[in-house]
Amino acid sequence: RRTPPFSLLVVAGSGGHTTEILRLLSCLSESYSPRHYVLADSDKMSEAKIRSFEQKRAETFSESQFSLDRIPRSREVRQSWVSSVLTTLYSILYSLPLTYKRKPDLILCNGPGTCVPVCLSAFLLGLLRIKRTIIVYVESICRVETLSLSGKILYYFSDYFIVQWPDLKKKYPKSVYLGRIV
Numbered sequence: 001r002r003t004p005p006f007s008l009l010v011v012a013g014s015g016g017h018t019t020e021i022l023r024l025l026s027c028l029s030e031s032y033s034p035r036h037y038v039l040a041d042s043d044k045m046s047e048a049k050i051r052s053f054e055q056k057r058a059e060t061f062s063e064s065q066f067s068l069d070r071i072p073r074s075r076e077v078r079q080s081w082v083s084s085v086l087t088t089l090y091s092i093l094y095s096l097p098l099t100y101k102r103k104p105d106l107i108l109c110n111g112p113g114t115c116v117p118v119c120l121s122a123f124l125l126g127l128l129r130i131k132r133t134i135i136v137y138v139e140s141i142c143r144v145e146t147l148s149l150s151g152k153i154l155y156y157f158s159d160y161f162i163v164q165w166p167d168l169k170k171k172y173p174k175s176v177y178l179g180r181i182v
Contacts, residue, residue, distance in 0.1 A: 009104035013112020018046040034065035040073035095121035
């Protein structure tokens with residue numbers, strides 16, 4: 001049965017985050033369209049992976065639509081906590097108009113720091129009754145015993161918080177354990 005289209009915003013991250021999120025996306029039907037990808041302005045590898053993925057997807061789904069947007073990175077590796085607060089606030093300022101413009105029905109993310117300002121922006125738009133967006137956070141497969149920093153923050157703001165290890169489900173009761181999904 002055909003379902004209505006769902007505007008999907010996907011937050012990609014450098015390294016393994018993009019590979020994991022594209023594996024998840026490969027399981028979604030054509031109903032999740034258009035797909036709006038958000039990545040950090042300093043992320044050079046993810047764009048090529050996304051374009052390749054979308055090119056292959058277009059061979060199966062001719063109506064496939066996607067866009068790419070960049071925002072300032074909220075936190076660099078080994079960045080101090082104090083300066084991270086400032087760069088995250090700066091990133092939120094970029095994310096708010098972007099999230100408002102795209103008005104996604106669903107946000108799917110899996111742990112890059114870039115997802116925090118995007119999800120907080122969507123959460124704020126929901127509080128203001130501008131657009132209610134479902135936030136689905138999938139903790140990375142490599143997080144076996146503890147949550148990532150993004151996970152620790154978004155545990156409280158996501159509608160669905162998915163973990164891939166039973167120990168995390170025990171520690172975080174709001175989470176949903178589905179086993180290995182990527």
